[in-house]
Amino acid sequence: MKDYTYTQAMQRLETILAQLEEGTSTVDTLSELVKEAADLVRFCKEKLRNIEEEVQKGFEGL
Amino acid sequence: MQPLSVLQLTTHIQQVLEKELEPLVWVVGELSDFRQAAQGHVYFELVEKVGNHVQAKIRANLWQFTYRSVAAKFESVTGTSLKNGMKVLAQVTVTYHPVFGLSLNVKDIDPSFSLGERARIRQETINRLTEEGFMVQNARFPLPRVIQRIAIISSATAAGYGDFINQVDGNPQGYKIFHELFQSLMQGNEAVDSLLSALDQVAEKAEQLQLDAVVIIRGGGAQLDLDCFDNYLLGVKIANFPLPVFTGIGHERDESIADLVAHTPLKTPTAVAEFILSSFREFEESLGLIAQRLDWITRSTFQGEAQKLQGYTLRILGESKQQLAREGEKVRNWGMRIQQAGKNGAKQEKNRLSQKEELLKKGWQHFLKRQQDKLAQIEVSSRQLDPSNLLQKGYTRTESKELPIHLTTLEPGDRIVTHTFNQKISSTINRIEKK
Numbered sequence: 007m008k009d010y011t012y013t014q015a016m017q018r019l020e021t022i023l024a025q026l027e028e029g030t031s032t033v034d035t036l037s038e039l040v041k042e043a044a045d046l047v048r049f050c051k052e053k054l055r056n057i058e059e060e061v062q063k064g065f066e067g068l
Numbered sequence: 069m070q071p072l073s074v075l076q077l078t079t080h081i082q083q084v085l086e087k088e089l090e091p092l093v094w095v096v097g098e099l100s101d102f103r104q105a106a107q108g109h110v111y112f113e114l115v116e117k118v119g120n121h122v123q124a125k126i127r128a129n130l131w132q133f134t135y136r137s138v139a140a141k142f143e144s145v146t147g148t149s150l151k152n153g154m155k156v157l158a159q160v161t162v163t164y165h166p167v168f169g170l171s172l173n174v175k176d177i178d179p180s181f182s183l184g185e186r187a188r189i190r191q192e193t194i195n196r197l198t199e200e201g202f203m204v205q206n207a208r209f210p211l212p213r214v215i216q217r218i219a220i221i222s223s224a225t226a227a228g229y230g231d232f233i234n235q236v237d238g239n240p241q242g243y244k245i246f247h248e249l250f251q252s253l254m255q256g257n258e259a260v261d262s263l264l265s266a267l268d269q270v271a272e273k274a275e276q277l278q279l280d281a282v283v284i285i286r287g288g289g290a291q292l293d294l295d296c297f298d299n300y301l302l303g304v305k306i307a308n309f310p311l312p313v314f315t316g317i318g319h320e321r322d323e324s325i326a327d328l329v330a331h332t333p334l335k336t337p338t339a340v341a342e343f344i345l346s347s348f349r350e351f352e353e354s355l356g357l358i359a360q361r362l363d364w365i366t367r368s369t370f371q372g373e374a375q376k377l378q379g380y381t382l383r384i385l386g387e388s389k390q391q392l393a394r395e396g397e398k399v400r401n402w403g404m405r406i407q408q409a410g411k412n413g414a415k416q417e418k419n420r421l422s423q424k425e426e427l428l429k430k431g432w433q434h435f436l437k438r439q440q441d442k443l444a445q446i447e448v449s450s451r452q453l454d455p456s457n458l459l460q461k462g463y464t465r466t467e468s469k470e471l472p473i474h475l476t477t478l479e480p481g482d483r484i485v486t487h488t489f490n491q492k493i494s495s496t497i498n499r500i501e502k503k
Contacts, residue, residue: 016376019377019380019384020380022384023380023383023384023387026383026384026387026388026391027383027387029391029394031391033391033392033395036388036391036392036395039388040384040385040388043380043381043384044381044384047377047380047381047384050373050377051374051377054370054373054374054377057370058366058370061363061366
């Protein structure tokens with residue numbers, strides 16, 4: 007997870023979503039998938055917040 | 069014939085001229101060798117040329133008083149002073165002096181003729197430059213977004229130059245503009261050569277100084293003698309110049325030819341300075357706009373991504389709930405089916421059991437009957453086997469040594485007992501014969 011880029015994380019999220027929507031996951035993997043998805047969302051949000059702060063810093067004094 | 073003295077001849081010539089010629093004559097000619105003497109009188113020659121070849125020439129003069137009014141009128145109408153090479157229409161008196169010879173005394177000069185002449189020459193130059201493709205030659209350069217390094221062609225003493233430098237260096241935003249002056253005469257007969265040479269110097273140093281443009285400025289002072297900027301060679305030089313050329317020549321009438329061929333013609337040195345500074349301001353403004361857009365774009369990107377994430381979260385939650393519900397439904401179904409199957413199984417078992425029970429019952433009865441039958445049969449057979457029946461029919465039973473005789477070994481002399489229906493007969497064996 008730590009090695010993911012934001013894009014990769016988003017792609018993984020989409021894959022999970024597709025898997026869930028197609029109903030190809032099993033109950034055994036469901037909780038793992040949902041947990042992974044939640045982690046990914048948290049990861050992406052964190053990443054966004056960091057980037058936002060950096061951007062704000064970058065714009066300071068402009 | 070009696071020879072004349074020189075004075076007689078020259079006096080005669082004078083008389084003939086005065087008699088034959090109109091007192092005032094209009095003549096067209098080119099000014100040459102034009103000079104003003106210390107007392108203020110002006111001396112020159114009126115020349116007629118074909119190409120560079122002089123066809124005719126005559127000395128002429130303008131007395132100080134006449135010259136002052138004629139020159140003032142000429143300058144106010146044409147914007148230029150009388151000078152060599154200029155074609156003029158002059159009103160003259162032909163004078164002949166026995167000592168000083170033939171000359172013209174100029175009474176008046178028609179400035180509108182020179183103006184028209186100049187306009188004609190100017191138009192010819194424009195036509196030529198247009199035909200040769202020079203009019204848009206310099207304008208082809210794309211300007212850098214910010215004009216930071218310039219060469220200035222001007223006169224260091226010109227008021228326009230000072231204004232320009234003050235404005236450029238003292239801009240309130242503090243933009244730094246590199247500039248280097250290349251001195252040139254900005255008016256008069258030598259101005260064209262001086263300008264051409266200054267342009268050459270700029271071209272030589274353009275690369276070394278990393279110049280963005282060259283500005284030609286003059287201003288303040290008299291509006292006279294701008295003819296040099298209508299020069300064909302200067303026009304060609306500017307057109308072919310390796311840098312964009314800006315002009316701020318400070319003219320009030322038509323644009324000069326230098327303006328027409330320049331990249332960006334501006335009215336005054338101040339206007340040139342403003343133009344250059346505006347490139348800085350526009351660039352800075354556009355930077356501000358870009359920063360704003362960048363900010364906006366990143367904000368909206370963040371928002372979009374956050375919404376996407378939110379959407380994903382909701383969908384994943386929804387999907388997993390749905391899936392759980394589906395699975396739960398499946399499990400319930402299975403449960404029901406299993407329950408049903410169990411119920412069915414139990415019923416079947418019960419049936420089977422009762423069938424078995426039935427069969428068992430039947431088997432039991434059958435068995436019982438068979439036993440009864442067997443018993444009855446046994447009863448019959450046993451009755452049939454009862455020895456009393458046989459004894460009654462005359463059969464007997466013989467025993468010896470308390471045993472049936474077939475179970476004993478008999479010898480003559482042994483005693484035997486014979487049982488009949490109603491008797492017990494004891495005997496002794498006489499003889500035994502084998503059958």
